[in-house]
Amino acid sequence: MIEIEHLTRRYGSTVVVDDVSLRVEEGAIAVVVGTSGAGKSTLLRMINRLVEPSAGRVLIDGQDTRTVPEDELRHRIGYVIQGYGLFPHRTVAENIATVPRLLGWGSKRIAARVNELLDLFQLDPAEFARKFPHQLSGGQQQRVGVARALAARPALLLMDEPFGALDAVIRAKAQEDLLAIQRRLGTTIVLVTHDMNEAFQLGDRIAVMDQARLLQYATPTELLTRPAEDFVERLVGTVERPFRLLSLTGVQAALEPGGAEGEPIALSDNLQNALSQLVWSGRESLPVADPNGVIVGRISVGGILAHGRPPA
Amino acid sequence: MRPLRSGLPLDPLGSVIAILIGVALLAAPFVTYRANRIVSGEGRMLAEALPVLVAAAVFAVAFGAGLAAALIRNPLARLAAALVGLAAIFPAVGLSAVFLTPSGNSFARISPSVGFWLLTLSFALLAADSLTRLRLGPWARLAALATAFGAVALLLLSGAWDGLSILKEYATRSDSFWREARQHLFLALGSLAAACLVGLPLGMLCHRVRALRAGILQALNVIQTIPSIALFGLLMVPLGTLAAASPLAAGLGIRGIGAAPALLALFLYSLLPIVANTVLGLNQVPAVVVDAARGMGLSARQRLVQIEIPLSLPIILAGIRIVLVQNLGLATVAALIGGGGFGTFVFQGIGQSAIDLVLLGAIPTVALSFAAAIILDAATELAKGSA
Numbered sequence: 184m185i186e187i188e189h190l191t192r193r194y195g196s197t198v199v200v201d202d203v204s205l206r207v208e209e210g211a212i213a214v215v216v217g218t219s220g221a222g223k224s225t226l227l228r229m230i231n232r233l234v235e236p237s238a239g240r241v242l243i244d245g246q247d248t249r250t251v252p253e254d255e256l257r258h259r260i261g262y263v264i265q266g267y268g269l270f271p272h273r274t275v276a277e278n279i280a281t282v283p284r285l286l287g288w289g290s291k292r293i294a295a296r297v298n299e300l301l302d303l304f305q306l307d308p309a310e311f312a313r314k315f316p317h318q319l320s321g322g323q324q325q326r327v328g329v330a331r332a333l334a335a336r337p338a339l340l341l342m343d344e345p346f347g348a349l350d351a352v353i354r355a356k357a358q359e360d361l362l363a364i365q366r367r368l369g370t371t372i373v374l375v376t377h378d379m380n381e382a383f384q385l386g387d388r389i390a391v392m393d394q395a396r397l398l399q400y401a402t403p404t405e406l407l408t409r410p411a412e413d414f415v416e417r418l419v420g421t422v423e424r425p426f427r428l429l430s431l432t433g434v435q436a437a438l439e440p441g442g443a444e445g446e447p448i449a450l451s452d453n454l455q456n457a458l459s460q461l462v463w464s465g466r467e468s469l470p471v472a473d474p475n476g477v478i479v480g481r482i483s484v485g486g487i488l489a490h491g492r493p494p495a
Numbered sequence: 496m497r498p499l500r501s502g503l504p505l506d507p508l509g510s511v512i513a514i515l516i517g518v519a520l521l522a523a524p525f526v527t528y529r530a531n532r533i534v535s536g537e538g539r540m541l542a543e544a545l546p547v548l549v550a551a552a553v554f555a556v557a558f559g560a561g562l563a564a565a566l567i568r569n570p571l572a573r574l575a576a577a578l579v580g581l582a583a584i585f586p587a588v589g590l591s592a593v594f595l596t597p598s599g600n601s602f603a604r605i606s607p608s609v610g611f612w613l614l615t616l617s618f619a620l621l622a623a624d625s626l627t628r629l630r631l632g633p634w635a636r637l638a639a640l641a642t643a644f645g646a647v648a649l650l651l652l653s654g655a656w657d658g659l660s661i662l663k664e665y666a667t668r669s670d671s672f673w674r675e676a677r678q679h680l681f682l683a684l685g686s687l688a689a690a691c692l693v694g695l696p697l698g699m700l701c702h703r704v705r706a707l708r709a710g711i712l713q714a715l716n717v718i719q720t721i722p723s724i725a726l727f728g729l730l731m732v733p734l735g736t737l738a739a740a741s742p743l744a745a746g747l748g749i750r751g752i753g754a755a756p757a758l759l760a761l762f763l764y765s766l767l768p769i770v771a772n773t774v775l776g777l778n779q780v781p782a783v784v785v786d787a788a789r790g791m792g793l794s795a796r797q798r799l800v801q802i803e804i805p806l807s808l809p810i811i812l813a814g815i816r817i818v819l820v821q822n823l824g825l826a827t828v829a830a831l832i833g834g835g836g837f838g839t840f841v842f843q844g845i846g847q848s849a850i851d852l853v854l855l856g857a858i859p860t861v862a863l864s865f866a867a868a869i870i871l872d873a874a875t876e877l878a879k880g881s882a
C-alpha cells in the first residue's frame with residue numbers, strides 16, 4: 184500500500200505538484216490522468232525520489248521513503264517510462280538482469296528469473312535473450328522494459344506513459360497483457376497516462392490532475408457519475424460518458440428472466456459489448472449464457488440503457 | 496545479366512593510378528645519384544638504375560600492376576597487384592643503390608627519387624582502395640597493418656636497403672635515432688596520457704555542471720588557436736622562471752627549454768579534443784536511458800561506469816585519435832626548443848641541406864601517425880560494435 188501525503192513540488196516560484204494526497208491499496212492499479220504539463224510525471228517521480236518533494240511525504244507499507252537510501256528504495260520499485268530506456272549496449276537478458284545484478288543475485292538465479300520473465304511476456308528465451316534492443320520491434324521493446332522493471336519482484340511498479348510509443352493495435356494487446364500479468368502477480372501499479380480510454384481500461388481508481396492539483400481521485404464509475412469539477416466532466420468526455428459507464432458494468436446487472444432468439448452473450452461480458460451486439464444483430468433482446476453455456480436469462484436494449492446514466 | 500557497355504570498362508581511380516605509374520616509369524627518375532651527401536644530385540631512370548634484366552622485370556611488374564588497376568575490378572586481385580608492385584620496387588630500390596655505388600666509394604649517395612615515390616604512392620593508393628572495398632573488419636585491418644610493418648622491418652633487417660642514403664644517415668646515428676624515437680613517443684604518448692588523466696574527468700565535470708561547460712571549452716579553444724611555436728615560446732618564460740626560483744623544479748628537469756615546455760604545450764593542445772569529445776559523447780547518451788538507469792537505482796558511479804562511458808566511448812576514442820595523430824606530428828616541433836624527438840633530424844637536416852637526414856626524421860613520424868590512426872580507428876569501431 185502506498186500513501187501519498189500532502190506531496191508538493193516547487194521549481195522556484197512555480198508549483199508543479201500542489202499538495203496532493205492519495206492512497207493506493209495493495210494490488211490495485213491507480214491511474215493518474217491529466218493534460219500535458221499537469222504534473223503527473225513529477226508526482227510519479229516523487230514516489231521513487233527521482234524528484235525530491237518540496238513538502239509532504241510518501242509511505243510505502245507504512246514506511247516513510249525518506250528513511251530508505253534512494254538507490255535501495257529504487258531497487259524495490261519497478262520503473263517503466265515512455266521509450267523504455269533499454270540499455271542499447273546490453274542484450275535483452277542483460278537488460279532484464281539489471282536490478283537482480285545490483286542486488287547481487289547469483290548468476291543461476293538471475294538466468295532462471297530472466298527466462299521466467301521472457302516466458303511470461305511471450306518472448307522465446309532461445310530467440311530473444313541474446314538480442315540487442317535495436318533488433319526488437321516496438322512492442323517487444325515495451326515488453327522487455329516491463330520485464331526488466333519486474334525482475335526483482337517489486338511490490339510496486341511505477342509506469343509513465345508506458346504504452347505511449349505503441350500503435351493502437353499493439354497498445355490494446357499490451358494493455359490486456361499488463362492487466363493479466365498484474366492480476367497474476369498482485370503488483371501494485373501507479374500508471375501515468377493522458378489517454379482516458381487507457382485510464383478507464385486499467386484503473387481500479389483514477390486520479391485526475393490539472394495545473395498541479397489533484398481534482399478527483401475515485402473509481403471510474405464515480406468519476407463518470409459524480410465528477411467533482413467541470414474539468415473532470417470535460418476530460419471524461421460527455422459524449423463517451425454513457426458508453427464508458429456501460430463498459431464498466433457487467434451483464435449480470437441488467438439480466439432479466441426469460442429467453443430470447445439469437446447468439447447468446449456471455450455473462451462475464453460488459454454492457455457496452457452487449458449493446459453493441461444488440462445493435463449489430465438488429466434485435467431487441469439476446470439470450471445470456473453462463474460460463475458452462477447454460478442460458479440463464481436474457482438482456483434487452485431498454486434494460487441496458489437504464490445503466491448508461493447516473494442513478495437518479 | 497550485366498548491362499552491355501561500349502569500350503573497355505575502366506575503373507576511374509584505377510585509371511588515375513595507371514597514369515601515375517606510367518609517368519613514374521617513363522618520365523621520372525627512379526633514384527637520385529649524388530657524389531656526396533650535400534651536393535645536388537642527378538636523376539637516374541629505371542633502365543639506368545638497375546641491371547638490364549632486373550630493370551625490365553620491375554618495369555613489367557609495375558606496368559602490369561597499372562593495367563590491373565585500370566581494368567580489373569575484383570578488389571582481391573587489385574590488392575594482389577598492389578602488393579606485387581610494392582614487392583618489386585622496394586627491394587629494387589635497395590638493389591639499385593648497390594648497383595650504382597662505385598665499389599669502394601663511401602661518399603656517393605643513392606636516394607629514392609620521384610619515380611620511386613610515385614610508384615610507392617600509386618601502389619599504396621591501390622592497396623588502400625582495395626582494402627576499403629574489401630570492407631575489412633577492425634581486426635583484419637590491424638592484422639594488415641601489422642603485416643605491412645613486419646614486411647618493412649624484414650626489409651630493413653635483411654640489409655637490402657643498407658646502400659640507400661637515408662640508411663647511411665641512420666648508420667652514422669643509430670644510437671641517437673633510437674634515443675630520439677623514444678623521446679618522440681614519450682612526448683606524444685606522455686602528453687596524451689596526461690591529457691586523458693585531466694581531460695576525461697574535466698569533460699565529465701563539464702557534462703555534470705552546465706555552468707562550467709562554456710567557459711572551459713572556450714578557454715581550451717583559445718589555447719588551440721595559438722600557433723605551436725608561439726605556445727612553446729610562451730611556455731619557456733614561466734617554466735624558466737620556475738626553474739630559476741625553485742631548485743626542486745630544476746632538479747625534476749623542468750627548464751625553460753627542453754622536454755618540459757614541449758610536453759606541457761602538447762598537453763595543452765590535447766585537452767580541447769579530449770574534453771570536447773567527452774562532453775559530446777556523454778551528451779549524446781539518450782536521456783531516457785540515463786533516466787531509466789537512475790530509476791532502477793544505479794548509483795551515479797554505476798551509471799557513469801556501466802552506461803555513460805560505454806555509450807560515449809566511440810566518441811571519446813575519436814577524440815583520443817585526433818590527439819594522438821596531432822601530437823605525433825606536433826612533437827616534431829619540440830626539437831626547436833631542445834625537446835628532442837624526430838624533429839631533431841628534420842631541423843638538423845634542413846640546417847645542413849641534407850634531405851636524407853630530413854627524411855630520416857620525417858618518414859618515421861609519418862609512419863607512426865599512420866599506424867596510430869589505423870589502430871585507433873579499429874579500436875573505435877570495436878567500441879561501437881560493443882556499444
Ligand SMILES: Nc1ncnc2c1ncn2[C@@H]1O[C@H](COP(=O)(O)OP(=O)(O)O)[C@@H](O)[C@H]1O
Nearest residue numbers: 194199217218219220221222223224225226375
Ligand atoms: N526540472 C524541472 N524544472 C523546472 N520545471 C519543471 C521541471 N520538471 C518539470 N517541470 C515543469 O513542471 C510541469 C509539470 O511537468 P510534468 O510533471 O512532466 O507534467 P506531465 O507529466 O503531467 O506532462 C511542467 O510545466 C514542466 O515544465
Ligand SMILES: [Mg+2]
Nearest residue numbers: 223224225343
Ligand atoms: Mg509526463
